[in-house]
Amino acid sequence: MHNADLMTAPYRIFGVEASPYSVKVRSYFRYKRIPHQWVVRDRTAMPEFQRLAKLPLVPLVVTPQGEALQDSTPILEEMERRHPDPALQPNDATLAFLSALLEEYADEWGNKPMFHYRWTYDDDQRSAAERIARESMPGASADEIASAAEMIRKRMVPRLKLVGSSKATRGVIEASFERQLRILDPHLATRSFLFGGRPTLADFGLFGQLYQCATDPTPARLMQEGARHVLRWIERMLDPHAEGDVEPWTSLEPTLFPLLRDEVGAVFLPWSTANARALERGEASFEVTLGGAPFAQETQKYHAKSLAVLRARLAAVADRSALDPILERAGCLSWLA
Ligand SMILES: N[C@@H](CCC(=O)N[C@@H](CS)C(=O)NCC(=O)O)C(=O)O
Missing domain, CATH: 3.40.30.10 (Glutaredoxin)
Incomplete structure (x- = not known):
């Protein structure tokens, strides 16, 4: 060349x-x-x-x-x-950290409902396995696709335990997904993206998981019933265009704060810090109480690594006078210290 x-x-x-x-x-x-x-x-x-x-x-x-x-x-x-222009993250350091925090939540916790619904229910298993087989074998016959789909299904279902999805944790995972939609839907009813007129890091992370949920029959049904604005945002996120700038925190807060408090602070960070602690102690699995219910999972290295990166990102914010009170009120600060 x-x-x-x-x-x-x-x-x-x-x-x-x-x-x-x-x-x-x-x-x-x-x-x-x-x-x-x-x-x-x-x-x-x-x-x-x-x-x-x-x-x-x-x-x-x-x-x-x-x-x-x-x-x-x-x-x-x-x-x-x-390719720094246009910048992905908000200029404002407070909003930029909150966007990074929501991306981490989406990547590490939001993947649980996605993986759980896809590989727990029969309809979802078959739908996803067939789509995966079809995409990976262009030109294959219907029989070849059917047998590859069956192999994929058999390989993926046992992996539910790696993300902590089981009969015992199903309630916690599904409640978290439904709460996430209940919070996001009104938030996205009046703006194009999570932080306002243009997408930021958080949008891309959350979109990745929720786009998948919208393709799987069980979570798609929940989204069609109660989260039409989230579905429209997913369509927008497939090929996003800036429509304006980010909003100030004061205008985002009424509908975005509940996501930080009820999901990030109440579910994601207690889980992620419990995983990191178990890893430090060399424990192969851990159990944590989330919203009053027990959640057990095998310890995972990757989540602990990305939590450490997030903590370093917070430590690098020079002026935390606006950020810390938000994190404190959302029940996030003590987990990130
Ligand atoms: N932390 C990684 C996760 C990547 C990942 O888990 N990829 C999955 C699919 S979503 C994968 O490639 N699994 C093995 C495979 O599909 O062959 C990232 O953000 O890129």
């Missing part, structure tokens, strides 16, 4: 439609108008994917210079360094 080609060659995003983190990164590239090619990681693309990827995870972004980037949050951060 000539240097000129290297300069103009687009980024490539290897991903799959059923992966929340893949569609999160794809929407970000679309929003930023960064030239890119969406490469469906199907069986034809698998050999190249395996050659380039360090971890067997999508999304994988290959830069025009041939570097391989993985893990959606660091990918977005690296892309912000390379």
Whole structure:
């Protein structure tokens, strides 16, 4: 390749439609108008994917210079360094941290309802497994797709326990999803994005999970019944355009604060800090009380790593005079200290 080609060659995003983190990164590239090619990681693309990827995870972004980037949050951060305009995050440091906090909530906790509904209920299992099989095997016969779908279903269902979804935790997970929708729907009724007139980091994280929920029959039904504004926001987030700037906290607060208090402070952070503590102590599993109900799960390294990054992000905020009182009132501050 000539240097000129290297300069103009687009980024490539290897991903799959059923992966929340893949569609999160794809929407970000679309929003930023960064030239890119969406490469469906199907069986034809698998050999190249395996050659380039360090971890067997999508999304994988290959830069025009041939570097391989993985893990959606660091990918977005690296892309912000390379393509700073228009900035993803609000200028205001308080709002920027709240946006990062909501992204972390979406990526690490919001994935639970998504994964839970998809692989718990028979209709959802079959719908998702078939879509995944179909996308990964272009040109395959109906029989080949049916048998691949069955293999996918059998492989994914036992993974419910890795995210802590079981008969015992179903109530906690489903209550959290329904509460999330009840809070988001009125918030998104009067604005295009979570922080106002343009999407920020939080929108991309939350969109990734909720877009998946909207494709699975059981959570989609809940969304159609009680969260039409969330569904419209999901459509907007597939190819988002700025319509204005972010709003000040005073205008966001009435409907956004409940998400920080009732989900992030009451459910996500108690769970994530319990996971991190169990990891420190070398415990293979942990149990925590969330909203009065027990929640048990195998300890996971990744969540603890991203919680540490979030804590470092908070520690780096120079002026916390507006931020700390919000976090304190939402019951978040003590978990992040
Ligand atoms: N923290 C990672 C998570 C990536 C991830 O878990 N990807 C899943 C799909 S959503 C995956 O690739 N699983 C294995 C596979 O599909 O082959 C990120 O944000 O990118």
